[in-house]
Amino acid sequence: MREHAPRRRARGAGATLTAVAMAGALALTGCTASGGDGAVRSASGSPSPSPSPTPAWDASPASVAAVGDSVTRGFDACSVLADCPEVSWATGTDDGVRSLAVRLLGAAKASSHSWNHAVSGARMAQLPEQMALAAKERPELVTVMIGANDACRDSVGLMTPVADFRASFEASVRRLRAAAPKAQLYVSSVPDLKRLWSTGRENPLGKQIWKLGICRSMLGDADDMGAAAVARRDTVLARVVAYNEVLREVCAGDELCRDDGGAVFDYRFTGEQLSEWDWFHPGRNGQARLAEIAYRNVTAAGPPA
Structure with a gap:
């Protein structure tokens, strides 16, 4: 999940509560996030496996x-x-x-x-x-x-x-x-x-x-x-x-x-x-x-x- 920078800096207790709520939502839903190395990671921080590519159909089989x-x-x-x-x-x-x-x-x-x-x-x-x-x-x-x-x-x-x-x-x-x-x-x-x-x-x-x-x-x-x-x-x-x-x-x-x-x-x-x-x-x-x-x-x- 990618976050966009807010237009104004959040202030006070409201900003803290917002951050806590977002962290809880990530933990409950298992959303993924991108690590600093660009790899897609789960909420636990471990890399998520990449999907296997679908094999291409060969239109000219040899047998x-x-x-x-x-x-x-x-x-x-x-x-x-x-x-x-x-x-x-x-x-x-x-x-x-x-x-x-x-x-x-x-x-x-x-x-x-x-x-x-x-x-x-x-x-x-x-x-x-x-x-x-x-x-x-x-x-x-x-x-x-x-x-x-x-x-x-x-x-x-x-x-x-x-x-x-x-x-x-x-x-x-x-x-x-x-x-x-x-x-x-x-x-x-x-x-x-x-x-x-x-x-x-x-x-x-x-x-x-x-x-x-x-x-x-x-x-x-x-x-x-x-x-x-x-x-x-x-x-x-x-x-x-x-x-x-x-x-x-x-x-x-x-x-x-x-x-x-x-x-x-x-x-x-x-x-x-x-x-x-x-x-x-x-x-x-x-x-x-x-x-x-x-x-x-x-x-x-x-x-x-």
Whole structure:
């Protein structure tokens, strides 16, 4: 606390009482004052520690590891009911997609300095194990896209509770920090499953594939517009929104984490971007759009507003 010189010299008992009162206020509030050497000192006279600087975000990391679910594995992007990691938005090598790793590292280096530990069908509860594997690679950047399978269950009652989702994501971040404390973390939002239903239901073949059991909580009885079906889909959407809020909040608590600001959730996928086999997962075009979103956010001067 810095004191300004009074305009007139204080006189008599009043000045003494004023000085005593100010000293008491300093002792009670723990205000700091500057010592003669310029150091900031507490009321006890001991130097106060300087705040640690916030680490700067590196917009050009030299290696990338990916964790998540079927989207990051390129499921149904190349053939029916099969992974196709070469077209993954995060670490793929396909020239048409130009994955995040390719855009950051170049095609030649991406193949040797990127790793895909995502697993099709994975839910948030499996992410800590994936994160531990990714951390072993000592990557400079880890990408996360997960949560759709936590909402895509056989019924809304089986969806992962939000509290459990949060606990598993927090555990995942702790796993990363324990093994790779300097790794940056990029977190994608969960896609808008209701919008994918609305777009995909226009394709008769896609709806036949949905009947095999893909995301029944949202895609079951795709043409049913009754009150119960509408309420079911709205419940799934609300859970996805809650998951995205968890991802944002947990990421905000880690100084080396950046989320996408809801960009993937907000992206309006069309039939051109969806798999020609299931009209739900991203196809090559959709994977390329996801790579664009990620690259834009990772290389931006600051996090999304």
